[in-house]
Amino acid sequence: MKPFAYHQPGQIPDAAKLLTSIEDSKLVAGGMTLIPTIKQRLASPVALVDLSKLGSLKGITDDGATITIGAMTPHAVVAASRLVQTKIPGLAALASMIGDPAVRNRGTIGGSVANNDPAADYPAGVLGLGATIVSSTRDIAADKFFLGLFETALEVGEIITAIRFPVPLKAGYSKFKAPASRYALVGVFVAKFADGVRVAVTGAGPGVFRVPPMEVALSENFDPSAIAAIKIDNDGLTSDIHAEADYRAHLVTVMAKRAVDAALS
Amino acid sequence: MGNVIGIGASPKRKEDQRFLTGRGNYVSDIKRPGMTAGVFVRSPHGHAVLRGIDKSAALASPGVIAVLTGEDVAADKLGSLPCGWGISDAKGVPMKEPPFPMLAQGKVRFVGDMVAFVIAETPGQANAAAELLTVDYEVLPSVVGVLEAVRPGAPQLFDDVPNNICCDWELGDKAAVETAFRKAAHVAKLSLVNNRLIGNPIEPRAAIAEYEPGTDRFTLWTTSQFPHVVRFLMGALVLNIPQHKLRVVAPDVGGGFGVKQFHYGEEAVITWAAKRVMRPIKWVASRSEGYVSDRHGRDHVTEAELALDEHGKFLAFRVNTLANMGGYLSTFGPNIPTNLYGPLLGGVYTTPAIYCNVKVVFTNTVPVDAYRGAGRPEATFVLERIVDVAASEMGIDRVEIRRRNMIPKEAYPYQTPVLVQYDSGDPMGCLDGALVAADVKNFGVRKAASASKGKFRGLGYSTYVEACGLAPSRFAGRLGARGGLYESATVRVHPTGQVTVMIGTHNHGQGHETTFAQIVSEKLGVSFENVDIVFGDTDRVQFGMGTYGSRSLVVGGAALSKATDKVIAKGKKIAAHLLEAAEVDIQFEAGNFSVAGTDRIKSFEEIAGAAYVPHNYPLEVLEPGLEEQAYYDPVNFTYPGGCHIAEVEVDPETGTVTLVNYTAVDDVGTVINPMIVEGQLHGGIVQGVGQALFENAVYDEGSGQLLSGSLMDYCMPRADHMPMMKVATHSTLCTHTPMGVKGCGEVGTIGSPAAVINAVVDALAHLGVTHVDMPATPNRIWRLLQNASLPVAAE
Known part of the structure; x- marks a missing residue:
């Protein structure tokens, strides 16, 4: 790793100011992706802006029809939250499947969503639940937030402060883990609301995406059998040494069925 | 008392x-006064001409003490990294043995080949300077697979090694085998790949070297499984340091598995450099660096044929293998797929005629050498797989066909047709014990229970023997060993x-x-x-x-x-x-x-x-x-063996194979510490399961890039992959070791891959699947099932 400056601001505006004023500065939340990248010299930011002193970004609140999770809340806290387990058990289950215990204790929801790794779990939950990304400057709907491979709608200096999740009638997540990394080779989040079903897929392509035919079918009949025959197109899906695109496409259907099963159980 | x-x-x-x-004391724990930091600059290309290296920017970087390259090695007239075994072809022509310079000269031949060593005051400074080194490469096409490497027109690694073939080695009576095949009632055939593995000891390799001018003595601390051999090979053959002026220390070492039983170029470079800079130097490999420099294991492509009479008795066995050596010959490299492979093809059976041809092939990959089991897992896998294929094709039960061909306990000592003479053993006793321990008689009940959940259950056997306790020096010398054992x-x-x-x-x-x-x-x-x-x-x-x-x-x-x-x-x-x-x-x-x-x-x-x-x-x-x-000095190898039974469940929807039961009954001779033996068996079995289900070193043909270059892409077996194992010993005593011991370090790794894959094939046999290559990943199994046109019912 190369030397860098380290800042630990106490207020969000101070953090935003540092990020906009220092070129090649990077925001660090849990650091579960950024720190290894720096250690391998694949990234060499001149300054790190650490959000760990911003206590207001931690914690989970019950707003009735929604729950709000602070951006700096670690995965382990979400997984163990009685509130999340009660209101959106599928989201608590998703958090419990991320990485390993060390990653879950350090990694944060804001960091994961801002990084938008194409095989990360949270983007599926955020898009699948139609959550709102609350930033230092605005609210962004999940459908407008994820822009493909590591790309998001965030502007320079814009900091995620929380994610607001609508409470669904039912929701479930099913993940087929990549054998070595245990990231999602394919992960599918399904959520049933009064006005319809949302299905979001991570791992299969360059970014998280929805599957409208499955959403239509599940809106009519929220049962695995409703989508068993729906195959998604291989085009645009990822092929690598672990899985070719056609296998990933197949797994989307299998994991979607299992996510519905999980939501129903 | x-x-x-x-x-x-x-x-x-x-x-x-x-x-x-x-409170362990590992190489990287050691600090010496005035110690500097060394970093190796490695080739990012699989195959390239090294046109020149410009050191100036690196030398001018803060804290840099020296930058050394292959030209400096040549100027100091240092030796090539030696190969400890010299094998020959059927006509007695010695293997091609191109030089293996400790820092590349003229060409680089694999991603990770070392081109320079940068020494600085701190690791950070050394790393920064290493990035400033300008290396002028003329990139050439790489060849990484053995089949591709021997094809006409393939990229050639060395000017004087036609078709990249180091040695065309053979063993056994070819004519007798051909005669037996002509008389056979049935011939079973099998093509397979034995997947390439990366050892991954938990402690990466590391070294510290120091030169004391007052006594003219060198000390090398290194992560080695054999410090005296490093002293000999490096001192006598590479650096020309008299043995009494060279101390090699291998303190606590965090796992080896073979990866640390070679003399590596890093050891020679750092020792040589320590005198040049008159300061102690420390180098500690990163995990990523280990992936492209630790010697890899296995990597065979094999065609095998088994001739049987109408009763399923084995008449002859013929094996043709292409074995990957990587870019250069490592310390034991050519010995592994030849002398530690061919002589094991008799297994625990009375097959009277065996012929084995191995073409040892250079490719643009990390040199391949011994990895836990070394040659014997490969031999066991070929044999135990083809026995299952023959049984299936002839409609004979897999246990029965083994019994019909097994060497009876009374027939020991048993001379095989492939050099080795087994002193003792009781394969039938191990088999009988394992059948009971694995509760094979109730397998049908378990299979039905799996089927009711939509899963396919399979059972696989591996009745194997290996040769270890390396080695009787006189025998090894005849086979090409250049040292005593x-x-x-x-x-x-x-x-x-x-x-x-x-x-x-x-x-x-x-x-x-x-x-x-x-x-x-x-x-x-x-x-x-x-x-x-x-x-x-x-x-x-x-x-x-x-x-x-x-x-x-x-x-x-x-x-x-x-x-x-x-x-x-x-x-x-x-x-x-x-x-x-x-x-x-x-x-x-x-x-x-x-x-x-x-x-x-x-x-x-x-x-x-x-x-x-x-x-x-x-x-x-x-x-x-x-x-x-x-x-x-032993008079013979020892021959541990046994019976392993694996039980797997396959999820046809995803292709996932889950190992649900594992039983091993092994003959390791006298057991000194049962707890330690059990631990060795557990670890060995898990490593073999890793090969069977998870591990695969994948190179990109053409560029020579290692695609599985980290733990994110190279899947090691984990605790949650394993069921509770049932391991037991059924020992016969070795007749020639003083305590009757046979050794237990590798048996698990040797016996298990075939047991697991035989179980996977058994689970899928009803769909017409006859073979599955390792690793049996979900992607591979799903694809096999697609080709088998399996109708996967909607739930």
């Missing part, structure tokens, strides 16, 4: 006290009766400090706590060939046993004098020397005291002191 803990007991491991309390031990009895053992094997996870102490405690009757085992330092240990090939107990333990016998023999002479009796009347039992039939007695401690305070001592005929040394 005190606390004797002897053979057959399972005390907790002595070494774990320091390991579990964070004996072992040595010194037993130093202190004046107070405690014992220090200096032994030439190296403990890096095997529990030697415990096992060897038990042998001494048993034989001398001294307290287990009063025995320390010293290893891994050429200045403290007389000599040794190190630890690999399941040899430590078999060869090193035998040397230790012999040295202990010499201590007892000398003790008897001293006791005879003190007890005023004839030497022949002295008996030694439970730590006491006594005159037979009397109550006249001297304790071991009293004899030790007398040896070092020789006031009343036969100095005219006996030297004072009580320290004995023995070298032991």
